[in-house]
Amino acid sequence: MIDADLLAKLATYDTPTICNALEIIDSSSRLSGFTKRPLVCPFPDLPPFVGYARTATIRATHAHELVGDAAREQRLGYYEYIATGGPNPGVVVIQDLDGVDIGFGCFWGEVQSAIHKGLGCSGVLTDGGIRDIPQWAPGLPVLAGSIVPSHGHVHLDGYGKEVRVAGMVVRSGDLVHADNHGAVVIPEDHAEKIPDACGLLERKEAVILDMARATGFKFEDLKEALKKQEEIH
The missing domain is CATH 3.50.30.40 (Ribonuclease E inhibitor RraA/RraA-like)
Known part of the structure; x- marks a missing residue:
C-alpha cells in the first residue's frame, strides 16, 4: 500500500x-x-x-x-x-x-x-x-x-x-x-516513480507545445524543438 x-x-x-x-x-x-x-x-x-x-x-x-x-x-x-x-x-x-x-x-x-x-x-x-x-x-x-x-x-x-x-x-x-x-x-512498485516520470514528460512536451502555439510557428521551429526535446532527460 x-x-x-x-x-x-x-x-x-x-x-x-x-x-x-x-x-x-x-x-x-x-x-x-x-x-x-x-x-x-x-x-x-x-x-x-x-x-x-x-x-x-x-x-x-x-x-x-x-x-x-x-x-x-x-x-x-x-x-x-x-x-x-x-x-x-x-x-x-x-x-x-x-x-x-x-x-x-x-x-x-x-x-x-x-x-x-x-x-x-x-x-x-x-x-x-x-x-x-x-x-x-x-x-x-x-x-x-x-x-x-x-x-x-x-x-x-x-x-x-x-x-x-x-x-x-x-x-x-x-x-x-x-x-x-x-x-x-x-x-505498486512503479507508483513512487510516476511523479518523476510525469515531470519528465511535462518538460519534454513543453518544448514542443510552447513552440507550436507560438505566433509564426513553422517547420524549422519544429525541427529545433524536436532536437531540444531529445536533450531532456
Whole structure:
C-alpha cells in the first residue's frame, strides 16, 4: 500500500499521463494493464479517481441460483468486502458475465451508487450497464459499458477474484487509476516513480507545445524543438 500523499499526487494526473509515465518506467506497459475498449463516462467533468480494486462479477439474463437466506448472505458478504476487504479508498471493478448480452441489466443505479459511496469507494468501473443518471450519488465517478433502463435479473456471481473489464485485467487489491478516458492498473512498485516520470514528460512536451502555439510557428521551429526535446532527460 502506498502512502496517502502519493495517492493524492497520483489523483492530480489524468489517466493518459499515467499511461505515458508507466511506459517510461516499463516499456511493456504499452501492451497491457489498461482498458482497450470505449466506456461511457456520464460525468466527464469529475476529476480522476484512484484507489484499490474491489472486484466482482454479475449476471442479469437469468435469475439467481441463490434465494432467501443464501442470497442475503452473499449480498452482505459482498458489502462487507467492499467496506473492509482491502486498503482504502476502494475502486469497485465489476465484470458483466452475460457475454453477447453484456449490459442486459443494471447492477448500478441510484441505490447502489449511494451505498458504495457511503462505504468509502472513490469510483466505479464496469463493462456492464448503469442507470438513474440524474439520481446517481453526487461526486462518485463511474465508467461503464452502457446506459440502459432495466436491471433484469441482475445478481452477483462472485467477488474478490480476478476480473477483466474492457480488456483490462484487475485483481482484488490492485491500484487502479481512471478518468473519462479509461482506466489503468498501476503496479505498486512503479507508483513512487510516476511523479518523476510525469515531470519528465511535462518538460519534454513543453518544448514542443510552447513552440507550436507560438505566433509564426513553422517547420524549422519544429525541427529545433524536436532536437531540444531529445536533450531532456
